Amino acid sequence: MVSKAGQQTFGSACALRRAVRAGLMRSDTAGKAPGYLQGNLAILPKAFAPDFLLFCHKNPKPCPVIGIGEAGSPALPQLGDDIDIRIDVPGYRVFRGGNDFESAEDLKEMWRDDLVTFVLGCSFSFEEALASAGIPVRHIDAGRNAPMYMTSIDTVPAGPFKGPLVVSMRAFKPTDAIQAVLLSARQRLAHGAPVHIGDPAQIGIADIMRPDFGDTPVMEEGDIPVFWACGVTPQIAIRTCGADLAITHEPGHMLVTDIPAEAAENRLSGIGAALAINR
């Protein structure tokens, strides 16, 4: 996501995380540290970690793994030297065995030595690439969040993790849509190529103007809607997995990593497969 006019930005991911730690930054991270890879957060007890990793591998488009912590450790050295996942994300959602959640500003009190942190790629770096290519991203230009929809497409289940594929939608004029397909395909860790283009009804979306999450879409005359797998997918799957504790970020309030977005594909590809989970 690109900088909106007049919004606060930070010169580095590290500077942004320091502001979060100091309680000076509690808003969404979209466009706040341009050029740095951001990620979705999922924290689960280690008993659930192997199945969740399997779920991510079976559903790589909604769940591109960019980092995994050791059980009990709040560090993620592969994503930033000094990351402490308990205090570096500007907003958390804490689930205790169901769909209800409480919001939290940090995880210091609730941290446990069996918690495993997963960081999954998000669409922000892909949206930066679109903007760099001169392709309007309409919800950003309108100061809105992307519209997101539950679909009739099922994820591939793994253990207790299952549920519908959630997609985000961006509308473009057709020539830009073709470029968006090409640019996004290069960013496998930012959900890769789209999963659908055109008719929303084909993937179970009854009314494109009424998304399940995010904001009302911005569409112009002649636009074609393009749908990408969305990081909300694993968050839905986590809610029903049966864990007594599961933690995600507040939507849009991402972990900002030290990885330059442009280098992410080379540096982090295959990281999920290479890491063993410390059971």
Next chain:
Amino acid sequence: MVSKAGQQTFGSACALRRAVRAGLMRSDTAGKAPGYLQGNLAILPKAFAPDFLLFCHKNPKPCPVIGIGEAGSPALPQLGDDIDIRIDVPGYRVFRGGNDFESAEDLKEMWRDDLVTFVLGCSFSFEEALASAGIPVRHIDAGRNAPMYMTSIDTVPAGPFKGPLVVSMRAFKPTDAIQAVLLSARQRLAHGAPVHIGDPAQIGIADIMRPDFGDTPVMEEGDIPVFWACGVTPQIAIRTCGADLAITHEPGHMLVTDIPAEAAENRLSGIGAALAINR
């Protein structure tokens, strides 16, 4: 284009060209020498060659240059050791200063020492890549030619060469359309990524079921139409350039080269820029 069931195929491009020379092969070349790069033909007097090359460079999607001959020479050593362009194409169209043409089986009598041969990439190798990826190409499966349309998009003119962009259309289910965008983008010499997707009216196509060239399209429920720049574009431009003699191939009756289609992008990219025209 892939082999249709039961059709004649040749084990090599060279074998196919020998059959053409012997008068044993006068039909279209689609799928007849799988794996070999095929090309559209344009032969012009050398006075027109610099502007035509400029036209190709200004319009690289419809006119990807894969080979250029020396003035007066029927050889194209970069595309095949023994090519004689006067006798190696199974059907020619000869224009003498207008839209009317005569058909010819060879160019032996009409060859002149001021003629320059251009070979331009065609969509066959891209269609082979789609079929290899398991993506149905509906007109091939139906034994038809691709539907082609004049559009409201103008080419970039160069000297006397100008005219509308002609596109070919292939319809896919949306997930296949996304893959088709990605696969075709890798084949710049086979027209590259599409120029349009979705609503035909946006590019001036009034009725998708009534193409200007080729056959009636095959579309299935839920399909989305995808449009690629087409090699008919330069053929239209050639007809009005004012040359007293211009020669193209019969549609579908291509020059089959010795270049393996998979290696074409590496071997031939930039060839247009690297070659000097022998004025």
